[in-house]
Amino acid sequence: MTLAISNHTLNLQARLDQVEKLIGHTPLYPINKVYSKTGVQIFAKLEWQQLGGSVKARAAFNIIKQAILNGQLTEEKELLDATSGNTGIAYASIGAALGINITLCLPENASEQRKRILESLGVNIVYTSKFEGTDGAQLKAKELYKENPDLYYYADQYANDHNWQAHVTTTAPEIWNATNGKVTHFVAGLGTTGTLMGTTRGLKQFNKNITAVALEPNNPMHGLEGWKHLETAIVPKIYDATVADQFLEIDTVEAFDLVKKIALKEGLLVSPSAAANLLGAIQVAEQIDSGVIVTTFADDASKYRE
Numbered sequence: 001m002t003l004a005i006s007n008h009t010l011n012l013q014a015r016l017d018q019v020e021k022l023i024g025h026t027p028l029y030p031i032n033k034v035y036s037k038t039g040v041q042i043f044a045k046l047e048w049q050q051l052g053g054s055v056k057a058r059a060a061f062n063i064i065k066q067a068i069l070n071g072q073l074t075e076e077k078e079l080l081d082a083t084s085g086n087t088g089i090a091y092a093s094i095g096a097a098l099g100i101n102i103t104l105c106l107p108e109n110a111s112e113q114r115k116r117i118l119e120s121l122g123v124n125i126v127y128t129s130k131f132e133g134t135d136g137a138q139l140k141a142k143e144l145y146k147e148n149p150d151l152y153y154y155a156d157q158y159a160n161d162h163n164w165q166a167h168v169t170t171t172a173p174e175i176w177n178a179t180n181g182k183v184t185h186f187v188a189g190l191g192t193t194g195t196l197m198g199t200t201r202g203l204k205q206f207n208k209n210i211t212a213v214a215l216e217p218n219n220p221m222h223g224l225e226g227w228k229h230l231e232t233a234i235v236p237k238i239y240d241a242t243v244a245d246q247f248l249e250i251d252t253v254e255a256f257d258l259v260k261k262i263a264l265k266e267g268l269l270v271s272p273s274a275a276a277n278l279l280g281a282i283q284v285a286e287q288i289d290s291g292v293i294v295t296t297f298a299d300d301a302s303k304y305r306e
């Protein structure tokens with residue numbers, strides 16, 4: 001019996017190690033054609049080039065890994081969360097690779113494409129009312145967990161410190177190394193806020209003078225998937241308003257225009273939130289005479305086509 005359990009644990013550990021190789025290590029791409037300024041270089045980190053196709057692979061993997069290592073998540077349990085977005089797809093891809101069951105609460109009006117992706121990856125989907133949006137999905141996840149705490153590991157990405165910590169240990173050192181320590185600014189939009197919180201904290205361990213710039217949509221009805229308008233949304237528990245040095249507002253229409261330019265001039269098919277990040281990086285570039293600005297392209301355009 002003891003042997004069987006330890007083999008089982010060993011197998012899961014081996015699979016964790018294999019999957020970890022597919023997380024992070026994304027390239028930094030120099031943006032030169034949609035924007036250039038002497039003395040200033042903008043780099044975009046191409047975050048779709050990892051398992052599950054988005055930046056959320058980092059947070060989802062760390063959340064799952066830490067929960068397995070501390071015994072909260074086993075093959076007998078199911079990971080539970082509320083998300084129709086990139087985190088859901090990341091949980092689903094990693095869960096399938098590790099043999100961990102995933103249950104996600106989704107508003108019934110989530111796009112057909114996302115439902116198909118999640119179904120293909122074997123997710124157990126619990127649909128919630130389209131009238132209650134993602135807040136309704138979050139309430140349902142909490143309710144399911146309360147009803148059956150022994151069945152579920154409730155990941156709660158908005159409150160889980162392993163979300164932002166993934167960026168301290170992976171995104172930040174990758175940026176520091178790829179720029180040979182020359183990075184001066186890090187710019188990112190706020191969703192769960194994990195990318196900005198963690199990457200900033202990690203970069204400031206290398207050089208406390210690096211400037212962190214947080215981006216927000218300029219109105220509540222912004223349509224920038226993955227981003228939050230924090231003045232009017234539920235503020236994630238992991239968010240700390242003192243981490244960013246500067247805040248900038250981004251216009252959705254300008255972001256969608258930039259998606260087209262990035263495709264035509266840089267050869268990259270990116271998501272609206274990626275273009276929104278580049279708009280923020282360009283605003284920063286306009287303010288400075290010299291520097292190395294790094295931002296993230298959270299995912300590519302494939303999930304946003306009609």
Ligand SMILES: Cc1ncc(COP(=O)(O)O)c(C=O)c1O
Pocket residue numbers: 054056085086087189190191192193194195196225226227271273274298299
């Ligand atoms: C497309 C997209 N952009 C940006 C973000 C924001 O990242 P974070 O949650 O780390 O703040 C997300 C998060 O889900 C996302 O899906």
